Amino acid sequence: MNDAHLHIAINHLPMIIPMIGLLVMIGGLLTKSEIVKRVAFCLFILGAITALPANATGEGAEEIVEKLGISHDIIHEHEEKAETFALIMYGLGLLSLVGLWANLKQKGFAGIVTLVVTAFSVVTLYFAQQTGNSGGEIRHTEIRKDFKLPKGGEHKDEKKGVKD
Template sequence: MNQAHYHLLLNHFPIIVPFIGLLIIIGGFILKSEILKRAAYCIFILGALFTIPALSTGEGAEKVMEHIEGISKSLIHEHEEKAEVFAILSYVLGVVSILALWSNWKKKTYAPFTLYLAIILSLVVLYFAAQTGVTGGEIRHSEIRSNNLSIENDK
């Protein structure tokens, strides 16, 4: 297996995990369940951790893909830019979730604020996750490109 294989294996987790966390945290908010909120914070932390190997295998995947005919370097670059923003936001959500988990556990007065912050941040993270996923898919799948045109290998 090469870096492109590893990237394909790992890159879906940072996208899917925050979505699951969002569903659980909304459930915790609606049901007023501290256990569900804490579980969601842990899931957001896990999502941030999954981002590390997904991002670190991206460079190797890029090197593999650049040598394949019909692969656009501009699409790879666009995906890389989106992935970097997504990764930073995912890490921020992870740190906020650590703070939220601790404040919830210790019943701090600002725990509700960290809950709202985690929900809002997770929505932002999911927006950039979708952008990253779509731009990544466009590299190899011309049928999902917005212009639906074949792109020549722009060297």
């Protein structure tokens, strides 16, 4: 497994885990279940931890895709977004540690921290989407903003009137 493959395998975790964490947190808020909220905090912490290897494998992946002729500008844009997302994920992880501690110790401010973490997770997911989309654009030209479908790109059988 090379660095690019490793990066692709790992980089989805810090994007997916906070989504699940947000759903769990909403469930905990709706049911007023402290245990469910704690699970959500743990998921956010896990997401922050997975951002470390996702970010660390990016350089090796960059070296490989640059040799494939991918535009450095597209790679650089993704790298910038990924660095911002990683910092935000680390922030979510730290806030979640505080939230978990406050919840376990039944501190008076635990409810406020829970709401702050929930709101911050929504912001985090926005940056996850931006990072994921820019990463996808590296190899999937069809999702780039400037993509234009080439003329004459129809399926061969469609030209002959043959249907699948």
